Amino acid sequence: QKEVEQNSGPLSVPEGAIASLNCTYSDRGSQSFFWYRQYSGKSPELIMFIYSNGDKEDGRFTAQLNKASQYVSLLIRDSQPSDSATYLCAVNRGYGNNRLAFGKGNQVVVIP
Amino acid sequence: EPEVTQTPSHQVTQMGQEVILRCVPISNHLYFYWYRQILGQKVEFLVSFYNNEISEKSEIFDDQFSVERPDGSNFTLKIRSTKLEDSAMYFCATRDRGYEQYFGPGTRLTVT
Numbered sequence: 001q002k003e004v005e006q007n008s009g010p011l012s013v014p015e016g017a018i019a020s021l022n023c024t025y026s027d028r029g030s031q032s033f034f035w036y037r038q039y040s041g042k043s044p045e046l047i048m049f050i051y052s053n054g055d056k057e058d059g060r061f062t063a064q065l066n067k068a069s070q071y072v073s074l075l076i077r078d079s080q081p082s083d084s085a086t087y088l089c090a091v092n093r094g095y096g097n098n099r100l101a102f103g104k105g106n107q108v109v110v111i112p
Numbered sequence: 113e114p115e116v117t118q119t120p121s122h123q124v125t126q127m128g129q130e131v132i133l134r135c136v137p138i139s140n141h142l143y144f145y146w147y148r149q150i151l152g153q154k155v156e157f158l159v160s161f162y163n164n165e166i167s168e169k170s171e172i173f174d175d176q177f178s179v180e181r182p183d184g185s186n187f188t189l190k191i192r193s194t195k196l197e198d199s200a201m202y203f204c205a206t207r208d209r210g211y212e213q214y215f216g217p218g219t220r221l222t223v224t
């Protein structure tokens with residue numbers, strides 16, 4: 001079983017629509033959860049992090065965490081062409097074991 | 113806004129040669145990491161470093177790899193005898209006492 005799974009294929013959304021991305025993880029000891037955005041040929045850029053069950057909103061981004069079901073999701077509202085990128089889900093166990101385990105990523109294409 | 117910097121941006125080397133990749137962490141950050149990303153694949157953890165010693169390493173980080181913080185500002189990754197399969201993007205990441213890791217722009221290593 002993969003540690004972090006992002007199974008959806010490329011996601012095409014019209015400009016102004018909501019993009020929804022999902023991620024599941026296998027380690028129940030995981031404590032903190034991150035979404036990174038990666039443009040082609042560039043490094044991962046942190047856009048959201050969440051530690052507690054529920055929703056966390058930051059601008060057009062909302063992260064949702066459900067530890068019982070072991071999934072974390074990202075919503076991008078009012079999608080813009082500049083949101084076209086690969087979104088990486090990353091998980092770590094928190095204090096004392098800080099490595100990030102990444103999923104393969106989901107490509108998002110926002111169509112003007 | 114403070115950033116992680118990495119040099120060089122691109123390194124081409126011949127198989128069997130030694131390479132040193134350099135990172136300058138954000139100034140008040142205490143925890144340092146190296147990750148790599150082979151083209152088209154997910155970001156993989158290599159090693160974490162805190163208080164001048166390795167705190168965790170992955171199975172990828174074998175005896176040909178080493179890290180050090182030689183002068184209190186740079187954080188380096190040395191690959192002693194490069195192989196073709198070491199060709200990848202290498203990212204340095206750093207964090208302070210929180211859990212959020214911030215990535216540098218990366219070094220593209222090409223082994224020929």
